[in-house]
Amino acid sequence: MRNFLKYTLATIVGVLIAGIIGFFLLIGLFSAIISLSDKPVVVEENSVLLLDFKKAIVERAVDNPFDSFAVPYMGSTGQMGLDDILECIEKAKTDDNIRGIYLNPGMIRAGMASLEEIRHALLDFKESGKFIYAYGDAFSQKAYYLVSVADKVALNPQGMLELQGLSANRMFFKHALEKIGVEMQVVRHGQFKAAVEPYMLDKMSEANKLQTKTYLNSIWSQMVEAIAESRKLSPEQINQIADSVALFMPAEELTAKGLIDTLIYKDELINELKQLTGIAEKDDVPAIGVEKYAKVPAAKAGKFVREKIAVIYAEGEIDGTDTDGIKSDKLSRTIREARRDSSIKAIVLRVNSPGGSAYGSEVIWREVKLASETKPLIVSMGDVAASGGYYIAAAADTIMADRTTITGSIGIFGVIPNYGELLNDKLGITTDAVGTNANSDLLATSRPMTRFERMKLQSYIERGYDTFIGRVAEGRSITKEQVDEVGQGRVWASTDAKERSLVDLYGGVNDAIKLAAQMAKLENYRITKLPKLPDPLEELVKELTGEAKSFFMQKELGDQYKIYQQLKATANTKGILARMPYDITFE
Template sequence: MKDFLKYMLATIVGLIIAGIVGFFLLIGVFSAIMSYTDKPVVVEDNSVLILDFKNEIVERAANTPFDDFSFNGFYSSGKTGLDNILESIEKAKTDDQIKGIYLCPSGIQAGVATVEEIRKALIDFKESGKFVYAYGDSFSQKAYYLVSVADQIALNPQGMLELKGLSSVRTFYKKALEKLGVEMQIIRHGKFKAAVEPFIREDMSPENKLQTQTYLNSVWSAMVEDIAASRKLSPEAINQLADSVTMFMPAEELVKAGLIDTLMYKDEMINTLKELTGIDMEDDVPAIGVDKYAKVPASSGKGLIRDKIAVIYAEGDIDGTDTDGIKSEALSRTIREARRDSSIKAIVLRVNSPGGSAYGSEVIWREVKLAKETKPVIVSMGDVAASGGYYISAAADTIMADRTTITGSIGIFGMIPNAGELLNDKLGITEDVVSTNANSDLLSVTRPLTGFERSKMQAYIERGYDTFIGRVADGRTMTKEQVDEIGQGRVWASSNAKEIGLVDLYGGVTDAVKLAAQMAKLEDYRITKLPKLKDPLEELLKDLTGEAQSFFMERELGDQYKLYEQLKNVVNSKGILARMPYDIKFE
């Protein structure tokens, strides 16, 4: 007993000492990281700006030292802001220390519209006379869409290039829900509102197939047109190559077809960069990535400018998860503060959202409308600005979108599960109800909807849809009947949306800022980005918490993790929804 107590005491003391040492080590690590970030970024002479796109591209990302941080399986995945990429390319145009840009993406974790904006920025950069060279061991379709603007595209002699066109694959849960004994009861307005189809059908409806084929054709046509122009090929030639599936073609044939300029190994590309920058073959090429280069201040030489244009970011589901997405109360407060700030002369609302809560969309719409009454408001649409994402855009003076943006989906719906069969017949769980009034147990999830409940829900949905199309009609100077004709929940590519009046102009966020300055009659201005980003340490802890939860689920579910996330979003949804029928991801 004496030995046991002795060893137990020694163990406790050891754990306390280890905890204290670990605590101070953790403080030391964070202090070292934070002090490192305080050091100014130095750009060497004859440098090359590297765009490798290893991180996921989001609208805006905090410049932190914690990207790619990992510890014992828990990690904070790196993200790069589109704003930093575009600003870095623009800054590099006039930076004498930057001689050119080196593109080396194998794939790109971003939507097509995001890639289109980066591509346009690179075309503008080339007007400076500086080079843009690209190299890869392989190029995904989106990566090739980007690098096709380069002065020279080099591929590894054993490399691969993907060019195959676009397709859309949907997953349907109807049979699985039937086996479980769960019925999804749907109330909607709009024959194209296909968000509910995975729960009530085994395949796509004719209306859904029509809208999908239409926007796929529009997005693909824009990509083909751009690639053909950059590579001096015809669109027909690009489509023929896509039909032949280029990823199985020998690299030499890719050169003959005009998709690739030359074949070389990585060391040969490095030597080429040395020649372009005038670096001795024995020396390394001075290179800097976007995350570091973004920290280099751009010198305007005009001192502090009072007049500002606010770029307000709205990214993610509206009133979605607890940690991510658009929070209607917070975003509406940000817009309200920008409206009241006399130094802010115009607002650019950057929307990248598939929608979400109809009520949350209405809250944000109201602040956009009030802001437009005091100063110019321009909406810049990113990859997706649909359903609730369009709702919050409708009141703006001007709506701008990239040609590959997905928008529209003007419609709302509600879903109420009936899990009575699962609980009663399969699990043997029963319930009994005592009520004070006729409908005290309204919208129970353990029984079918009554005729009264269904009629009330349908009327609620119809009122919500009527409000939605009314907001669009007011903002777009159309009648409700005109909006309903192009609404009905239908999804559009922006090229089609422009034809029917849902989009005014093509352009990215940079173009939107220029238009805002023009409308506000500003010559000198500075940009303020809102809402303010959170503290990097706070973001790290949030990321680690979220990653810790998802790490084990991803590990167990593998490729099916995305399906789990979609179902979880359905379960967590509250109220009627103004949301895209599905999440669109172009590879």
């Protein structure tokens, strides 16, 4: 027995030592990979910048050197940064080694405002005289909106093009909740605050239908006008094609109607790119993607410039469960540090958020207000800046938005579940309670709210809404009554929001930077992006200590991972929310 214990203990110790050594060897291997990824990238002569958008487009993406390796627990984030895409297009304009851009977007995963900014960057790129060539086996509606800007749009002879207009589909849980004996007790302010409708109704309210149809029409009009202008067609022609459902049209008909320039196969495409770049027929076309080209240093501007403009990114749900969302304490600290930094002469706050915690929004708003009193502060709205996302923007000197940005949704709500019927009638579980005071078991989820509780919660919601519209009124220099008229939880497309004084100017993040420089009277300046992105090795350690779970869930669920995140966020919701009524995605 003594020998058995001795050998067993020795085996355990050996395994532990081997594990520790293996861990450090793994860290060393990954450090070596990171070092290799930092080597300078050389752009060959007569290259094309490849924009294939195989990954989801977010505001900023961590530079992940492990994307090309099948490493356990450390998969690809599957994301690329909008900031990198825009910078690469701008850099390619004056890079003598880049002859043009090749667009092959596939089923692009990005918000409409992000696509609008990429599209505007491509239009600006065309002024350099370099070509933009687009090709696809199939174009989704969003992808076609983007590629329509190209000098030449080519499609596989058996390819398809999606163009039928925008629609909105909602899911309602009222009857499902009734079946399992759960009541969602809703307290809200605003007839348009539709976030709670799935718990109350089995279809959209008339108010919700009205706001949804209004912003869909606004965004679709922007898409149609842009496509029509690029393709030299009229908006009426585009809408006629959409009504006829382009998806089922033969490719030849798409060409005849002016949507596609030519029908070719991939080998023919390669030959055309060779002719455009002056490459010999026997050679390959040099192509460089965004991830590599982003590492190519831009042309030196001359001597070192001390003055900076800070671009602060606020992306995701405010104080939600998503680890990639906005944490009010961290973002407010970032804004505060930028305010106190004397080398930062202006701030651009890039907001891409559906909102979230009302308290978290207030915390961030306070720092935005203090910063705007110290130096120029411009808000640049991305795909969505609504509810709490608008709350944190309200104190800015100027609010800029893309024409396809979703904003507004000025309102708040609270939802208290009642599991009484589920516990008592369905599961046979009863509850009992004692307390020291009249309302010690305030808002217990095992019973319906009392009249007193509902009255108090409604009063709290009303005070919160009054604070919200007060913040907006102060920031926008209008009355609270005017804010209330466009508030009530209503969602707006930015074109309608601008008419109602919620937005000042159209433009993307680069336009906001230019305006900030103008307001700060800067001729030479550097851009600093905040908060700082985590080091890839830090990300690795996080993955190995518990964060790998989300990666595996995302790998398993694919595009349905967003639904999982929404359900998880709903289940963990705390406090009063200033949030969009739903998440909006365009296909």
